[in-house]
Structures are given as C-alpha cells and as structure tokens.
Amino acid sequence: MKVLIINGPNLNLLGLRQPEVYGKLTYNDLLSYCQKEADKLGIEVNFFQSNHEGAIIDVIQDSYNKVDGIIINAGAYTHYSIAIMDALKSVNIPTIEVHLSDIYKREEYRHISYIKEASIASFVGLGFEGYKKALIKIKENIGK
Numbered sequence: 001m002k003v004l005i006i007n008g009p010n011l012n013l014l015g016l017r018q019p020e021v022y023g024k025l026t027y028n029d030l031l032s033y034c035q036k037e038a039d040k041l042g043i044e045v046n047f048f049q050s051n052h053e054g055a056i057i058d059v060i061q062d063s064y065n066k067v068d069g070i071i072i073n074a075g076a077y078t079h080y081s082i083a084i085m086d087a088l089k090s091v092n093i094p095t096i097e098v099h100l101s102d103i104y105k106r107e108e109y110r111h112i113s114y115i116k117e118a119s120i121a122s123f124v125g126l127g128f129e130g131y132k133k134a135l136i137k138i139k140e141n142i143g144k
C-alpha cells in the first residue's frame, strides 16, 4: 500500500514559524514521525512539500493510478484553492485532510476548507498525531 503525504506552503518552516501555534518540532521531525508510523502500519510512504500551488497540482495529477491514498495538509491553500480541490477530485484517490492546528477555532478566514470537499475525513488540531490518524484511516478505508 502506497500513500503520498503532501505538505503545502510554509510547512517546511515548522519549528521556526509561529511555534506557539505549530509547535517547536521541525518539518524533518514530522517526516521521521510519519515514516515511523507508516512503517508500523506496513505502508510505503512518500513525501512531497511545496510552496507552489501548481507543483502541488502536478504531484496530485502524477499520483493517478500510482498511490492508494493521499494525506494532504495544503496549508493556506486549503482556504482558497479550488484548483487543488479539483485536482484531488479528478484523480479520485482516497484523500485525508490534516491540519496541525484547529482551523475551526482560529480566524474566520481559516474556517472554509476546499480540501475537505475532496476528502473522506479530516483531522484538525491534533498536531503530528493527525497524520498518524490519517494513515490509520487510509489503511482501514483501503481494506474495505
């Protein structure tokens, strides 16, 4: 089982960016955490991070027929990228949305998620654990 974990803009700056919101652990810490959890579940995991909307769309399109699931934290694109939502709907790969913070308890402009519309589940406000729950959920979903 193959899963692609996509992280969008500014998530490469984890640890540095607003630690009071996102914590002190770095993007590399997130990758190690996800790799460890994926190994436990027997999932082959690949990672992609970009600050560019088009690059995220390209990697989603390239995943068609190649991965069994996508986990995506689209960062701020979550709140306005109809294009990323359309790409996810186009490839029709089971997708789980993740956010480190609880977007529904933050500024009103973060309450809308276009990614949610293209996802089978969302995990918000759980920090790194959201990615673990997403891996478990994808595995359960694919087993069905």
Ligand code: DQA
Residues within 6 Å of the ligand: 009, 010, 011, 073, 074, 075, 076, 077, 078, 098, 099, 100, 101, 102, 103, 110
């Ligand atoms: C985020 C929440 C978004 O609103 C924000 O723009 C991010 C990170 C999160 O993981 O909590 O970049 O997706």
